[in-house]
Amino acid sequence: MRITIDKVKFINSINIVNKATSKKPNLNTSGCILIDATKGYIRLLANNEDMAIQSIVEGEISEEGMVGVNADQLKNLIVKYPDGKINIFYNEREDDDSINVLIENNNIKATIPGKEGYLFNDIPEIDRNKRLEISQYALKDIIRRTIFCTSLNSINKILEGELFIIKNGILRVEAVEQSRVAIRQIEINNNEIDERLIIKGSSLNELIKIMSDDTEQNIDMYFMKDNVVFEFDQNIIVMRLIEGNFFDSSNLKYKDYITKVDINKRSIYECLDRSTLFANDGDKKSVKFVITNDNLNINVISQTGALNENIEIAKEGDDIEINFNPKLFIDALKAIDDETVTIYLLGKKFPCFIRKEDTYNYVILPILG
Structure with missing residues (x-):
């Protein structure tokens, strides 16, 4: 040669x-x-x-x-x-x-x-009958905003993957970890593809490192029995699918909430970021949310110090006290660009939802005790 x-x-x-x-x-x-x-x-x-x-x-x-x-x-x-x-x-x-x-x-x-x-094993022959063309930026963005909820090494291999649901002109991506769920969806220019597949998160993470941020550059997806194929910019990436039944997100019902909060995303993000200095490994890694009237009080007391901060909110429903791991909240807020976020709380022992209809849904379990 x-x-x-x-x-x-x-x-x-x-x-x-x-x-x-x-x-x-x-x-x-x-x-x-x-x-x-x-x-x-x-x-x-x-x-x-x-x-x-x-x-x-x-x-x-x-x-x-x-x-x-x-x-x-x-x-x-x-x-x-x-x-x-x-x-x-x-x-x-x-x-x-x-x-x-x-x-x-x-x-x-x-x-x-x-x-x-x-x-060396060659790539498999690609079945090009089922093809979805999508913006590289759009695909990269929806993966980036959900992939943090996948597990790296789990006994349940399903938790290492992301669920892709493509149906009726919608691409929906879901990721599940032990204490949280991330769901996002976008519209696509294809009403014919009807696919449901689980792709390993670590492979998707390598894919988004290669893909372009240019909204004008597209990527082709091909769907086969055991693999999904991504083709773009003279590159072909073949990923083995994960077999099994993914978590049923239809059971995540938020409409029975007892408290609804609208809050400035930057204010709660910066407060929670400060709280991580005190919610450390030596404790339960939790902060307390105290929601009363039009105020959210976030406080933490630990071996390394204490923090107590108030944030103005718009509240609908009951007052509530509930504990969360601040990192889980921070990860979800990082994935959201909106200036104001809406939080739905079902009770101190039930998950909370940070969601926007037909766009995203981040579910976080509270810390009990």
């Missing part, structure tokens, strides 16, 4: 596919990516147990072939090369069947070990 690639474009593609390199030490391809120049174009490929990424990079093919290399070693070498064209060449040594990959730039020549291309 002999190819020529621009340094900057090469590094960008390496960074993209490196997000899918396997970290299992017992695999022969652990930490490696495939450089493939056998299909008339140059592509980089990596895969692990959760997803696979292919990235096409512009370049010249002088001799076809494919070879695997350690992604970090390759990147760390190339970033130290001068800007310009990078030549990559490999040939197989006959004495021990090992591979050396030669990387050239002007007068610089370096050699790193390689691996046979057949060791």
Whole structure:
């Protein structure tokens, strides 16, 4: 194989596919990516147990072939090369069947070990019958505003994923953790797709690192039996779906609230942020909300000090005292852009809802005791 690639474009593609390199030490391809120049174009490929990424990079093919290399070693070498064209060449040594990959730039020549291309699994054939085109910004935004509710390592693998419901021109994304729920929905320009799928949160987190913030750039989603595919900007990302039954959010009923509060988001956010200095690991990590008349009093007493603060509110319903983990509130408020938020409380032992009809619903369980 002999190819020529621009340094900057090469590094960008390496960074993209490196997000899918396997970290299992017992695999022969652990930490490696495939450089493939056998299909008339140059592509980089990596895969692990959760997803696979292919990235096409512009370049010249002088001799076809494919070879695997350690992604970090390759990147760390190339970033130290001068800007310009990078030549990559490999040939197989006959004495021990090992591979050396030669990387050239002007007068610089370096050699790193390689691996046979057949060791790498290719991406599956994509069924393009079910296609949803959506703005990269819109998809990235709805994931970013919900993904904080997914668990990283849970006995229940369902909690590590986000539920995507696509129906009647609406994309709805839900995430559930032990003490909270995040739900958001947006309108899409497709009334034909009817899909319900669970995608691992860690894979989605890698996806949004790659996607653009440009509202004019789109991404295609394809839906298959065991996978969902995202295609954009010469990149294809295949994610394995999580099997199982997701939490039924239809049971989250807020209309039986006893207290409704409208409050300035910045005021409550800054107050709760200050309260985290005192609601620390040595205590229950809780602050008390005391809602009376048109006032919300937030107070905390701990081994490290105390905080007592009042915020003006518009209240409907009963007075109430209730305890919350301030971090859960802060995470939800970070995901909301509205100047004023509405909080619904069902009682001191029941969840509260921060919601806006047909847009978002953040559910937080109180701390009892």
